[in-house]
Amino acid sequence: MGKNGDAAMSAGPVTRESVLAAALVIIDRDGVDGLSMRRLAEAVGRDPMIIYRHLPNKAAVLDGVAEAVFAELEVDAIDDDWTGQLRSVARSFRALALRHPKVVPLLVTRPLSTPLGSRPRAMVRPLEDILGLLTRAGFAGSDALHVYRALFGFLYGHVLNELQEVVERPEESDEVLRLGLYRLPVTEFPLVRELAPVLADYDGAAELEQGLDILLTGLTAHLAGPVVRRT
Structure with a gap:
């Protein structure tokens, strides 16, 4: 578990999809204000710089989460x-x-x-x-x-x-x-x-x-x- 109770997903490669999945878990539980790039890195179980390779900032993460949920419609x-x-x-x-x-x-x-x-x-x-x-x-x-x-x-x-x-x-x-x-x-x-x-x-x-x-x-x-x- 990460410092904030987020489950670390260190096994397997880090992809854009896995990062967004972790972000969705955080937002579902704690809301948009509860999401930070540091918490997201802890949830994925990797260095924050790896997150930035896939999503350059929090705005991109929020756009990606909205996109992922819309894709279910x-x-x-x-x-x-x-x-x-x-x-x-x-x-x-x-x-x-x-x-x-x-x-x-x-x-x-x-x-x-x-x-x-x-x-x-x-x-x-x-x-x-x-x-x-x-x-x-x-x-x-x-x-x-x-x-x-x-x-x-x-x-x-x-x-x-x-x-x-x-x-x-x-x-x-x-x-x-x-x-x-x-x-x-x-x-x-x-x-x-x-x-x-x-x-x-x-x-x-x-x-x-x-x-x-x-x-x-x-x-x-x-x-x-x-x-x-x-x-």
């Missing part, structure tokens, strides 16, 4: 049921977020800090595959892009909201007390206080499905829709 670009496939992608993205909650800020922010063409291919692959799925279904390219942006804008917001749901006093039976809403004057926040039972009964999976219903119904109604191809 699969899109079936030839699925004939485009709405069903988008639902599957959404559920898979939520599952990734729940497996790696402390990586979610990286998934949301790291791609935006890099021009699209300079991002790792694993980060761009979902865009390409969803565009392929939708254009194959008959959507115009620009409309397919609108669908992608709307879907991932919703997903980013959903997982951040779900992961940040905090129950202040879980032992309380009164929802206002459980959520700490007693701090909000009822005269100023009557609707929030009134919805305390609903707010306390947050179901991430159900919220995701309801949001997808609204999103996909709205997109289908607003856009021209797929062109039916005749054979």
